[in-house]
Amino acid sequence: SWTFFGAAHRGEQVGALRPFADQxxxxxxMSGDKRKEVKGAPADSRLSTPPKGxxxxxxxxxxxxxxxxxxIVHEIMVAFKERPAIAIxxxxxxxxxxxxxxxxxxxxxxxxxxxVEMQVEQQKLRKLNAEMLAGSYQCKAEASEMMAGEExxxxxxxxxxxxxxxxxxxCKFIMSEASLARKKMEEYKMAFTASDFVSYRLxxxxxxxxxxxxxxxxxxxxxxxxxxxxxxxxxxxxxxxASVWESWTYVADPGTHADTEGSMVRLVxxxxxxxxxxxxxxMIGIISEAIGEKVDELRKGKSRxxxxxxxxxxxxxxxxxxxxxxxxxxxxxEGGGCVVVLSENDKESMEETLKSAVEALQGGxxxxxxxxxxxxxxxxxxxxxxxxxxxxxxxxxxxxxxGEAADDADSRMxxxxxxxxxxxxxxxxxxxxxxxxxxLCDVDNRELVKLIAPDMCEVIVAHDIIGRLMxxxxxxxxxxxxxxxxxxxxxxxxxxxxxxELEGLKFDDITCRFDDAVPIGVKGSDGAIRIxxxxxxxxxxxxxxxxxxxxxxxxxxNDGTFKSQAKPPSRSSEESVDKEMMLFxxxxxxxxxxxxxxxxxxxxxxxxxxxxxxxxDKRAEMLRDKGNKGDxxxxxxxxxxxxxxxxxxxxxxxxxALDDNGLETKDTVTLxxxxxxxxxxxxxxxxxxxxADMQSSDSRSLAxxxxxxxxxxxxxxxxxxxxxxxxxxxxxxxxILDTRTRSLLRVVDCKGYVMSNQIVSAVISQVxxxxxxxxxxxELLSAEGNEPYLKTAFNYTSHxxxxxxxxxxxxxxxxxxxxxxxxxxxDMAWHDCVNLLLNPPDKRQKRKWxxxxxxxxxxx
Numbered sequence: 001s002w003t004f005f006g007a008a009h010r011g012e013q014v015g016a017l018r019p020f021a022d023q024x025x026x027x028x029x030m031s032g033d034k035r036k037e038v039k040g041a042p043a044d045s046r047l048s049t050p051p052k053g054x055x056x057x058x059x060x061x062x063x064x065x066x067x068x069x070x071x072i073v074h075e076i077m078v079a080f081k082e083r084p085a086i087a088i089x090x091x092x093x094x095x096x097x098x099x100x101x102x103x104x105x106x107x108x109x110x111x112x113x114x115x116v117e118m119q120v121e122q123q124k125l126r127k128l129n130a131e132m133l134a135g136s137y138q139c140k141a142e143a144s145e146m147m148a149g150e151e152x153x154x155x156x157x158x159x160x161x162x163x164x165x166x167x168x169x170x171c172k173f174i175m176s177e178a179s180l181a182r183k184k185m186e187e188y189k190m191a192f193t194a195s196d197f198v199s200y201r202l203x204x205x206x207x208x209x210x211x212x213x214x215x216x217x218x219x220x221x222x223x224x225x226x227x228x229x230x231x232x233x234x235x236x237x238x239x240x241x242a243s244v245w246e247s248w249t250y251v252a253d254p255g256t257h258a259d260t261e262g263s264m265v266r267l268v269x270x271x272x273x274x275x276x277x278x279x280x281x282x283m284i285g286i287i288s289e290a291i292g293e294k295v296d297e298l299r300k301g302k303s304r305x306x307x308x309x310x311x312x313x314x315x316x317x318x319x320x321x322x323x324x325x326x327x328x329x330x331x332x333x334e335g336g337g338c339v340v341v342l343s344e345n346d347k348e349s350m351e352e353t354l355k356s357a358v359e360a361l362q363g364g365x366x367x368x369x370x371x372x373x374x375x376x377x378x379x380x381x382x383x384x385x386x387x388x389x390x391x392x393x394x395x396x397x398x399x400x401x402x403g404e405a406a407d408d409a410d411s412r413m414x415x416x417x418x419x420x421x422x423x424x425x426x427x428x429x430x431x432x433x434x435x436x437x438x439x440l441c442d443v444d445n446r447e448l449v450k451l452i453a454p455d456m457c458e459v460i461v462a463h464d465i466i467g468r469l470m471x472x473x474x475x476x477x478x479x480x481x482x483x484x485x486x487x488x489x490x491x492x493x494x495x496x497x498x499x500x501e502l503e504g505l506k507f508d509d510i511t512c513r514f515d516d517a518v519p520i521g522v523k524g525s526d527g528a529i530r531i532x533x534x535x536x537x538x539x540x541x542x543x544x545x546x547x548x549x550x551x552x553x554x555x556x557x558n559d560g561t562f563k564s565q566a567k568p569p570s571r572s573s574e575e576s577v578d579k580e581m582m583l584f585x586x587x588x589x590x591x592x593x594x595x596x597x598x599x600x601x602x603x604x605x606x607x608x609x610x611x612x613x614x615x616x617d618k619r620a621e622m623l624r625d626k627g628n629k630g631d632x633x634x635x636x637x638x639x640x641x642x643x644x645x646x647x648x649x650x651x652x653x654x655x656x657a658l659d660d661n662g663l664e665t666k667d668t669v670t671l672x673x674x675x676x677x678x679x680x681x682x683x684x685x686x687x688x689x690x691x692a693d694m695q696s697s698d699s700r701s702l703a704x705x706x707x708x709x710x711x712x713x714x715x716x717x718x719x720x721x722x723x724x725x726x727x728x729x730x731x732x733x734x735x736i737l738d739t740r741t742r743s744l745l746r747v748v749d750c751k752g753y754v755m756s757n758q759i760v761s762a763v764i765s766q767v768x769x770x771x772x773x774x775x776x777x778x779e780l781l782s783a784e785g786n787e788p789y790l791k792t793a794f795n796y797t798s799h800x801x802x803x804x805x806x807x808x809x810x811x812x813x814x815x816x817x818x819x820x821x822x823x824x825x826x827d828m829a830w831h832d833c834v835n836l837l838l839n840p841p842d843k844r845q846k847r848k849w850x851x852x853x854x855x856x857x858x859x860x
């Protein structure tokens with residue numbers, strides 16, 4: 001070893017080793033004063049020719065000094081320091097060499113001892129066999145015990161190798177850490193103590209490796225068992241294998257040491273037991289921490305979702321609960337479904353919100369067997385979406401974030417669509433199987449999303465839909481109840497199905513062919529949907545009928561034997577269109593779009609008053625929406641600006657029109673003079689980012705509603721007292737965001753309100769279930785094409801009290817290019833006639849129609 005390390009340290013080639021005489025120990029091989037060099041050995045530098053001029057004695061080769069033990073150790077340590085790989089290699093070689101030698105001697109000793117014992121036992125067996133022949137039962141039992149004792153005792157090879165292997169691993173780890181510490185001290189000139197370095201390395205391993213704590217526990221346990229085994233072997237003179245097992249029993253079971261004898265053995269066993277208690281305490285702590293981390297991971301919603309055929313909701317906002325409610329209603333006929341929500345919100349907060357909605361005493365959310373699974377994560381990242389089984393989803397709904405500006409929220413939706421498109425690109429066909437419904441805030445960004453993914457996404461602009469709803473409902477009080485039932489899955493909804501038996505018939509001929517449904521339109525073989533098609537339209541092969549029904553399996557084609565006996569009214573059906581005067585209380589970001597939409601409905605010369613806190617000189621700029629819109633170009637409307645707070649009574653008593661500079665004009669008006677009055681969810685009173693809190697917005701709307709109703713009553717009474725004229729003030733229509741506010745509206749006797757978030761959520765759910773519904777609902781909610789209307793029965797009956805069935809009214813409406821879908825008796829409240837508003841039952845049953853009964857129709 002000395003020759004090997006010395007040569008390795010000096011960089012010499014360790015090959016044919018020189019005789020010991022060349023290393024300075026030549027005296028043992030020489031006689032007298034003559035020293036002979038070994039033939040063939042290289043000359044040593046110490047025996048080289050002395051320099052010229054020296055004495056005769058100096059010319060003789062000097063006697064080399066013998067290496068001392070300290071010099072050998074020093075040179076070995078230098079070699080270890082400069083070449084740690086050689087040190088590790090020699091350590092491993094020595095360990096295995098020692099293991100082989102130890103195993104050999106232990107095996108030889110055990111075999112010799114065992115041979116002697118076997119000779120003695122064979123003599124005893126011969127004696128017992130002789131006695132057994134005599135029938136001795138006691139000897140027979142003793143023989144059995146002796147035979148059982150013939151089992152070969154376990155040899156210590158495995159124990160010795162295991163112990164030496166563990167020591168080798170520990171030594172290697174300690175040497176690597178020591179080498180690292182020495183490197184940091186020498187190369188980086190860092191000053192630190194051993195405890196600082198150990199603490200730092202433990203923190204490093206615990207932070208970077210999940211196996212650090214279990215390995216630390218294993219190392220401590222190994223060291224404790226090994227130290228205890230050595231101590232026990234010394235204490236009672238047993239072999240190593242038995243001592244290792246005995247030491248393990250003291251570590252694993254604290255009660256094992258109770259039966260030990262001898263002071264030394266008891267002391268050792270007590271010490272091992274105390275260490276074992278600490279080891280198991282450490283193990284319990286590690287296991288508890290691992291279980292706690294796993295539970296925390298599950299609680300935070302980081303685990304994977306393994307579902308298929310589920311509805312995936314990416315994002316969370318104020319419409320999420322209403323969407324979950326609608327999807328649960330859609331899945332009710334199938335026994336329930338699954339909704340998976342992936343949002344950056346905290347999982348526990350979302351679960352608590354859902355739990356509170358379900359446990360509400362009034363109007364609680366009904367899941368109808370649908371499971372809702374929440375996961376926390378960024379829905380813009382593909383990896384996060386893969387964790388919620390995006391590939392196997394039945395429908396994907398992307399919701400815009402609350403509390404962000406419209407452009408920022410839509411920008412996130414654009415990135416969301418790009419992420420989904422990237423995931424779709426991994427499919428074999430490069431398409432997303434599930435329909436993707438994307439909610440946007442600004443209608444101007446619709447084309448951008450369509451440009452990115454024209455065939456993958458269905459875009460829903462929430463603000464645009466709400467604006468259309470508010471305008472339609474303000475002009476037709478009661479229409480909000482119809483739309484709320486028409487858009488959702490609670491009750492009747494739209495279904496598209498193929499009926500081959502109707503091929504060749506005109507659309508007018510199938511008006512009475514469904515007892516439990518109302519035909520609305522046709523989806524052609526080219527995919528185009530035609531609502532209220534022309535009279536001469538014939539149903540062709542491949543056409544599907546669009547109907548309004550309770551469920552997709554709740555209706556069928558009848559025999560077509562119904563014949564109407566009622567005569568249509570002979571009077572003209574033309575209705576005059578008068579000028580209107582409307583009031584918008586509050587301000588919305590999409591006010592420009594609402595005004596342009598309203599301009600298409602009203603007659604020329606109609607007036608629109610705007611009452612809000614926005615100064616007149618800033619309204620034109622806000623209407624342009626940061627340059628995204630142009631100047632208002634109206635054909636029928638005249639805009640009147642008034643500045644005031646809709647929740648301040650003084651500002652509502654009398655409205656005075658102002659010019660663009662904020663100066664008063666001569667135009668004044670009071671609240672009882674308006675034909676329709678609309679209270680908007682005021683964005684002007686919202687947060688800095690343009691999103692109002694639902695409850696605070698609804699509170700403002702309720703306060704404004706109460707003040708307006710009180711002012712209207714007082715003005716009507718005052719006008720009657722002054723002029724004797726009885727006038728009826730219009731019912732204010734209030735925009736409500738939170739469904740929990742519905743119960744308060746009945747308390748204040750509000751006859752007109754629009755649950756805007758509820759209706760938009762229903763639209764999103766309908767489109768998620770069937771992509772064709774986007775075209776259907778989009779047409780019904782816009783001024784272009786067909787839309788729902790409320791008309792009196794006077795337009796469809798020949799006289800007041802005429803007896804006719806619903807199909808008679810439907811055929812007369814069809815003759816006027818209209819489709820009748822339901823009705824409301826004049827003596828029934830809107831919320832009491834839900835089953836009659838859409839697809840009424842018993843369509844053949846005749847009833848007496850009053851002049852003021854309401855017929856719900858779809859017409860251009």
